[in-house]
Amino acid sequence: MRRFLLLAALLLPLSSFAAEGDPHELGTYWTVTSVDTKPGRFVDYLDDLKKYYRRSMDQQVADGKVKSYKMFTNVLPRKDEPDMWLLVEWNSGADLLDTPQEYFEGITAKLFGSLDDGQAASIDRGELRTLLSTTLLREMSFSE
Numbered sequence: 001m002r003r004f005l006l007l008a009a010l011l012l013p014l015s016s017f018a019a020e021g022d023p024h025e026l027g028t029y030w031t032v033t034s035v036d037t038k039p040g041r042f043v044d045y046l047d048d049l050k051k052y053y054r055r056s057m058d059q060q061v062a063d064g065k066v067k068s069y070k071m072f073t074n075v076l077p078r079k080d081e082p083d084m085w086l087l088v089e090w091n092s093g094a095d096l097l098d099t100p101q102e103y104f105e106g107i108t109a110k111l112f113g114s115l116d117d118g119q120a121a122s123i124d125r126g127e128l129r130t131l132l133s134t135t136l137l138r139e140m141s142f143s144e
Contacts, residue, residue: 033135035084037083037084038128041129055111072084
């Protein structure tokens with residue numbers, strides 16, 4: 001019984017802290033895709049991104065699915081690290097996870113003329129880069 005009371009006394013400050021609320025707030029969801037470009041193909045890949053990826057992202061922003069998107073380059077890459085990262089900030093987890101595949105197929109058809117042409121372009125893009133991974137993150141900040 002004494003141990004239980006001691007444990008309860010030790011946990012009391014933690015429970016009062018939790019009652020005051022968490023010290024953080026959750027924000028938007030981000031997908032982060034790491035990309036390794038093929039040797040000598042970095043500029044070609046950027047051209048492809050500008051032509052298709054940018055238009056796709058701009059459409060998703062206009063449709064209210066995506067809040068923003070960014071690209072980062074690896075300035076001081078170490079061995080086996082990606083050349084760049086593509087980040088997409090989603091308005092909500094639902095916009096990311098619950099958007100029907102048909103929505104994305106519609107964007108593909110609009111950009112490439114057909115789903116088949118979009119698939120062929122995706123295969124061709126494999127000559128420019130390798131997608132290493134995609135991670136889902138959720139932004140958080142300190143609450144006031």
